[in-house]
Amino acid sequence: MANDVFVLAEHLNGKLADITFEMAGKAKELATGFGGRAVAVLLGSGAKSLAESIGADAVLYVDDPALAEFNPEAYSRVLAALIKERGPRLVMMGNTSAGMDLGAGLSVMAGLPLIAYVNGLAADGGALVATSQIYGGKIQAEAVPDGKACLVSCLAGAFPADSGRVGAGLAPAPVEQIASPVSLDGLKVKFVKLIQPEGGDVDITQQLILVSIGRGIGGQENIELAQELAEALGTAVSASRPITDAGWLPKTRQVGKSGLTVKPKVYLAFGISGAPEHLEGMRGAELIIAVNTDPKAPIFDVAHYGATCDMLDLLPALTEKVKG
Amino acid sequence: MNIIVPIKQVPNLTDELEINGEGNNLDHEALQYVLNEFDEHALEEAVLTKESASGTVTVVGVDTTGELDGALHTALAKGADKAAKITGDFPRGTDSHTQARLLAEAIKDMSPDIVLTGVQAADDRDGQIGPMIAAHLGMPYVGVVTGVTVSGGKAVLHKEYAGGVMAEFEVSLPMVVGVQAAHQPPRYAPVSKIRQIAKTAKIDEIAGGEAAGAGSTVRRMFKPESAGHAEMWEGSPEEVAEKIAGLIRDKGLLRG
Numbered sequence: 166m167a168n169d170v171f172v173l174a175e176h177l178n179g180k181l182a183d184i185t186f187e188m189a190g191k192a193k194e195l196a197t198g199f200g201g202r203a204v205a206v207l208l209g210s211g212a213k214s215l216a217e218s219i220g221a222d223a224v225l226y227v228d229d230p231a232l233a234e235f236n237p238e239a240y241s242r243v244l245a246a247l248i249k250e251r252g253p254r255l256v257m258m259g260n261t262s263a264g265m266d267l268g269a270g271l272s273v274m275a276g277l278p279l280i281a282y283v284n285g286l287a288a289d290g291g292a293l294v295a296t297s298q299i300y301g302g303k304i305q306a307e308a309v310p311d312g313k314a315c316l317v318s319c320l321a322g323a324f325p326a327d328s329g330r331v332g333a334g335l336a337p338a339p340v341e342q343i344a345s346p347v348s349l350d351g352l353k354v355k356f357v358k359l360i361q362p363e364g365g366d367v368d369i370t371q372q373l374i375l376v377s378i379g380r381g382i383g384g385q386e387n388i389e390l391a392q393e394l395a396e397a398l399g400t401a402v403s404a405s406r407p408i409t410d411a412g413w414l415p416k417t418r419q420v421g422k423s424g425l426t427v428k429p430k431v432y433l434a435f436g437i438s439g440a441p442e443h444l445e446g447m448r449g450a451e452l453i454i455a456v457n458t459d460p461k462a463p464i465f466d467v468a469h470y471g472a473t474c475d476m477l478d479l480l481p482a483l484t485e486k487v488k489g
Numbered sequence: 490m491n492i493i494v495p496i497k498q499v500p501n502l503t504d505e506l507e508i509n510g511e512g513n514n515l516d517h518e519a520l521q522y523v524l525n526e527f528d529e530h531a532l533e534e535a536v537l538t539k540e541s542a543s544g545t546v547t548v549v550g551v552d553t554t555g556e557l558d559g560a561l562h563t564a565l566a567k568g569a570d571k572a573a574k575i576t577g578d579f580p581r582g583t584d585s586h587t588q589a590r591l592l593a594e595a596i597k598d599m600s601p602d603i604v605l606t607g608v609q610a611a612d613d614r615d616g617q618i619g620p621m622i623a624a625h626l627g628m629p630y631v632g633v634v635t636g637v638t639v640s641g642g643k644a645v646l647h648k649e650y651a652g653g654v655m656a657e658f659e660v661s662l663p664m665v666v667g668v669q670a671a672h673q674p675p676r677y678a679p680v681s682k683i684r685q686i687a688k689t690a691k692i693d694e695i696a697g698g699e700a701a702g703a704g705s706t707v708r709r710m711f712k713p714e715s716a717g718h719a720e721m722w723e724g725s726p727e728e729v730a731e732k733i734a735g736l737i738r739d740k741g742l743l744r745g
Contacts, residue, residue: 177650235656238629262633262650265609265667269585269616273624278704279616295705298713300611301502304515307709308614315705318616353629353661357645362653374742398742410530410670416653423633423649423669430740433733452740454733455719461505463715470736471719472729482730487743 168201171253173244174208174219175263177235178359181215183326184259188319189221190328191286192257196222198288199254205338208232208243213342220328220335226342231349237266238354245274246347253314255293257286260318262423268318279316280308284323302441302463321422322445366417367401374398374431377420377447379405381436381457381476385413390480391435397487403427405443421446435476439464490544490639492535493601494569495592495622496528498554499611506712513707517581522553524560527607533671534637535605536568542639544602547571549595551588551697553579562687566678572690577697584703585613589621591697597626601663603644608632608667615703623665631658632667 170192175182185205192203202222207215209226210233216224225247231239244267248256256271258264260282272279285296285307295317297306331337369375376395382388388402395402402418409419420427422445432450437443439455439462447453448467455468456476465471472479500506500520507516535546548564550557552574561572575591596604604626606619623630635655636647639662648656649669722729737743 177654182651236658237631262648265617266620266630266632268620269589269618270620270624270630272586272616272704273589273621280705281613281616294708297614299614300500300506300515303502303506303712304508305711305713306614306707307711308705308707310705311702312704353664354631355659357657357659360647360655360657374737374740398737411674419653422651425652431737431742452736453719454736456729460721465719465721466715466717468719470722470732472722472724474724474726474729478726479730482726483733486730486734487737489743 167252167254168196168199169251169253170196170199170201170203171256172203172205172221173256173258173264173267174205174215175259175261176209176212176215181218182259182261184261184319184321185219186326186329187322187324188257188259188329189219190326191324192221193329195255195286195288195293198291201254204253206244206247208240213340216340217337218331219338220331221338224338224340226340227345228342229345229349231352232345234356235263236352236354236356238352239349241267241270241274242347242349243345244271248275248277250346255314256316258316258318260320264318268316272316277314277316278310278312279318280310281318282320283317284320286317298441320441362417366415369401369403369418369420370425370427372400372429374400374433375403375427375429376400376433376435377403377405377437378408378435379437380407382408383477385411387477388413390477394480394484394487397484405437405440434464434468435480437464438462439467490539490542491600491602492538492544492546493596493599493604494528494532494535494546494548494564495596495604495606495618496532496548496550496560496564497525497588497607497610497618498522498550498557498560499525502611508710513710515582515710520581522556522581525607525610527609527668529675530671531605531607531668532564532567532569533673533675534668537672538603538637538639539568545570547573547599549573549575549592551575551579551583551591553581553583558692561692562683562690563678565686565690566683567676571693573693573695575695575697579697579700582612583700585615585618586621586701586703589618590625590701592618593622593625594698595695596622603639603662604628604665605637605668606665608634608669615705617667619665619667626665628664629660630665630667631660633669634666635670636672637666
């Protein structure tokens with residue numbers, strides 16, 4: 166077991182998140198290099214059937230009513246106990262909302278290093294090499310753990326999901342079901358409910374074209390310029406995180422990791438720098454046109470066409486052209 | 490209500506980041522440092538909590554730049570009541586594990602009811618400090634939080650998942666929260682007010698203990714090679730608009 170690679174399965178509303186499959190596929194490759202197994206760790210209540218689709222070598226399913234919904238305190242307790250008991254070589258978690266609650270705390274509790282924001286993993290002659298994407302996506306850092314065992318948190322989309330999903334030549338893995346290895350009584354964190362996004366607003370995931378704005382819009386008073394263009398195109402204005410955080414547009418308009426994933430035919434990115442958080446939500450668009458005064462903005466690495474002119478001049482000019 | 494806000498200074502990402510001669514770290518001395526943007530939100534949420542539930546806000550950070558005073562003065566100008574800095578031989582770019590342990594040691598003596606910190610920072614290569622501080626203090630942690638409401642020894646939190654879904658948690662205090670965004674955008678402090686505070690403010694100095702170390706060693710740091718790059722258009726906004734409109738027309742997406 167000392168060479169096993171653990172993968173924390175992530176699920177919400179009875180559905181596994183893609184990151185689970187992405188990590189499972191990578192875990193199998195690494196486990197082969199280490200001479201161990203890829204073990205998916207699934208925490209839940211009556212959720213055993215979720216194990217069927219995970220393409221790992223084995224699934225360790227921990228069943229407890231306290232694990233019915235994600236609870237960072239309960240998850241941390243169980244994972245800390247499993248790590249101590251089974252001593253895996255590597256534990257992979259998502260650098261997701263759930264995974265970000267766990268990795269750094271477990272690192273302290275288990276006394277193991279954590280390498281975060283990982284988008285590259287390799288077993289180099291039996292040794293782990295992990296590459297992190299840091300400083301807003303501007304820098305890659307390739308690191309090796311000082312000891313043998315290590316925790317990593319992986320960015321969504323870093324590895325292909327299909328190599329860790331049952332189907333296409335991958336059979337379901339044997340499932341070992343256990344009760345929680347640690348008491349889950351007296352939790353201080355209580356899950357109350359899930360809150361679904363408010364309906365009623367435009368669904369930006371259904372638009373064929375999007376006018377998307379970022380910090381470059383400058384001020385709330387300029388949003389009108391983007392709205393006029395969107396109206397002329399018969400669509401809506403979407404935005405990167407800073408705009409919705411500022412309350413200039415509702416959360417339902419936010420494109421990105423913590424917002425919505427959009428795949429329109431045309432994505433107009435105006436004044437958006439292209440932080441990893443944003444790129445994750447729009448890189449699948451058919452045609453991306455970016456306008457940003459900073460020629461080095463990462464948005465230009467994913468855009469098909471780009472310009473560095475002032476978006477505040479461009480918006481009204483484009484609205485006129487569109488109106489014909 | 491004793492509210493503690495641990496903060497972290499990070500390189501200003503709008504600057505060009507240069508790699509050092511050894512190729513395994515940033516050239517930190519060449520960089521400007523700013524307060525982690527998520528810590529700005531944590532501070533705002535802390536001040537909002539104080540305003541609605543009463544209490545004091547203490548901001549604390551590890552002085553890795555010799556310039557932390559400026560960030561602390563700004564925090565005081567924005568409504569924090571007390572400021573403290575942890576000093577010692579902790580250079581720019583000090584790892585998260587070390588900063589978290591130093592912060593936890595300092596915070597332990599402050600008997601916090603709630604600790605609000607930024608959910609992440611741009612230089613968290615070895616992980617985020619919030620969950621680490623919580624683990625050191627034996628407190629629960631919930632991160633990616635966009636709203637904190639405190640009453641009767643409990644906090645009600647909204648945690649964001651992908652796709653606009655949120656989870657509501659109720660947590661017994663004390664606890665550590667990783668703030669993604671405050672209820673309202675971080676307030677602005679006029680420079681004149683910050684200058685005035687800088688003249689009179691008292692910043693507690695705490696001697697830091699030992700570094701923890703990241704537990705991993707960076708072998709190589711490099712700028713990502715982009716798989717592709719946009720074809721760049723020169724020209725006036727008018728000319729660029731013409732090109733964009735042309736492409737939209739080609740896709741059959743122009744109305745009328």
